[in-house]
Amino acid sequence: MDAVRNPYTPGTGRKPSALVGRDEVLETWRVALERAERGKTDQPLVLYGLRGVGKTVLLTQLRHDAEKRDWWVVQVEAGADVGLRDLLGEGLYEPLSEIARQGLGRRALRALKTALSFKASYDAGGTWTFGVDLSGASGGGADSGVLRTDLKRIVKDVSLGAREEGVGLAILVDEAQDLSSDELTTLSMVAQAAAQDDWPVLFAVAGLPSLPQTLSEAKSYTERFHYSHIERLSHTDARAAFARPAQEEGAGWSDQALDYVVAESGRYPYFIQQFGQSSWDAAEGPVIEIADARVGVARGQNHLDSGFFRARWDRTTASEKRYLRAMCPGGDTGIGTGEVASRLGKNLNALGPTRAGLIHKGLAYAPDHGIIAFTVPGMESFIGRQPE
Ligand SMILES: Nc1ncnc2c1ncn2[C@@H]1O[C@H](COP(=O)(O)OP(=O)(O)OP(=O)(O)O)[C@@H](O)[C@H]1O
Ligand SMILES: [Mg+2]
Structure with a gap:
């Protein structure tokens, strides 16, 4: 045809012409947006699942839903070599500069001024201009260098700026398994502070199936998260x-x-x-x-x-490929790391770095202690089709 x-x-990340099967998450988000507009802050949403199940597409839909309500929205993708501070700082620029073009209240000006200080905290050479005079505005101070202090300040000032305009702030983080445990702890602490003081900010983070475990290990308030397993x-x-x-x-x-x-x-x-x-x-x-x-x-x-x-x-080394092969059969659902070691005729501990490399590259995760599984559905049969 x-x-x-x-x-x-x-x-x-390509938007499907029909986004099906995700009504529950979309409804949870809609309710959270409406509640936040009425002064009630909900738990951060955590979307986790295998590669290719549709986490990014869903996160992007959440962004659009917030934007349709004129919310201020930041969507970023964590990566192995960028910190959360820089990611959020840069992610904030576009929505804030868009906002600066509209006539602004006192709170919103304060948000812009605080954003300038946040920018200065990680980028000494770069400055932003929003094209508005901020000399008389209050704000600033998000440049102490302590992530949780600065993040709290920026999230507070920006979300309260959004409230003044009758909306809220949504912060969406994709590939969140790539954040350090310190950054995850900071995120959940900020979310907790927001909930306590009812700042109109909503968080949604998406990542691999390891994410709930990583979050619970990052000593934090993670029991107060709303977890959604995104499945086939x-x-x-x-x-x-x-x-x-x-x-x-x-x-x-x-x-x-x-x-x-x-x-x-x-x-x-x-x-x-x-x-x-x-x-x-x-x-x-x-x-x-x-x-x-x-x-x-x-x-x-x-x-x-x-x-x-x-x-x-192709992103794996020769020893990682051998490890992946040794995960078959069983790797699609999860296999004991001891079993993989014995298939390779190696010591379990000696394989630690290889295993860590695969997890770091997002190809494998540990569904349970001592178990390893592919993050990519169908990986086992693909490997079966590869010549040795
Ligand atoms: N609910 C859905 N209905 C139909 N198609 C979908 C749905 N969700 C995602 N898709 C399609 O699936 C593919 C993968 O989507 P997406 O990139 O969002 O997955 P992902 O979970 O973020 O994967 P990764 O872990 O690799 O980042 C895309 O081609 C997208 O169009
Ligand atoms: Mg994705």
């Missing part, structure tokens, strides 16, 4: 994720084809988008038949192997 009209969207879709939702985009383009799937792609995708959103796209391209249409779906899945699998999987596989 016409490739131009292909409605499927395989790719990291239910059968009904997976069918809808295939069917709805086609329908909207005046096309469709035969029942048999739909059953087949739902099963082959394992109901993982990334694979759904990939198989949907390749099947569409293989079909004459307007109905995608089972023969098209078979071609689509085969081609889609090739695409995944050379992109989704390959990108991660």
Whole structure:
């Protein structure tokens, strides 16, 4: 069928034409936004799940929902080599400079002035100008160099500035497993302070399945978080994720084809988008038949192997690859690290750095003490397809 009209969207963070199966999280967020507007602050939202299940897309939807209500929003992605301070500082610039263009109240000016001091705390050379005169404004002081002090100050002043405009501040952090435990502790302390004093700020963080564990180890108030496990879709939702985009383009799937792609995708959103796209391209249409779906899945699998999987596989060292191989079978659901060591004929402790490297690269996580699992669904069969 016409490739131009292909409605499927395989790719990291790409907005799907139909975002299905996430109503509960969206509803929790809507309620939190409305409550915050009425002066009640809710717990930070923690979205965790495997690679490609749709955490980023969902986080971005939360951002849009907040923006639709004119909230001040910062969305950042943690990374191995940037600190939370710089991330949030830089993330704040765009929404704040947008806000500075509107006529502002006293509190909002204070927020801008505090943001300038926060910027100075990590970037001595760089200065911001918002194009407004802040000489008479109160604020500042977010440059003590102590992260929790400075973060508290900036979050307080900016969220109270937002309240003055009748809205709140939303802070969204993706790939949060890459934050240090100190940064996670700081985030939860700030969220706790916000809840105590009812600053209108909402946090949502997303990350790999290790995130809840990491948060609970980061000595903090994490029992007060709202955890949502983002999983592969239910059968009904997976069918809808295939069917709805086609329908909207005046096309469709035969029942048999739909059953087949739902099963082959394992109901993982990334694979759904990939198989949907390749099947569409293989079909004459307007109905995608089972023969098209078979071609689509085969081609889609090739695409995944050379992109989704390959990108991660290629980032590993030779010893990490050996470790990943030794995790098969069993690594998709989790396998004992002792068992992996014995398969490799090595001492458990000697493998510690390799294991840590894989976790650091976001390829594996520890679902439980002494257990290791792939963060990438379908990794086991991909590895099976790789020549030694
Ligand atoms: N609820 C959904 N319904 C249909 N498709 C979805 C849904 N969520 C995500 N997708 C699709 O799945 C793919 C992966 O989404 P996304 O990048 O958000 O996953 P992720 O969990 O952030 O992955 P990673 O851990 O690699 O960052 C994208 O192609 C997106 O269009
Ligand atoms: Mg993501």
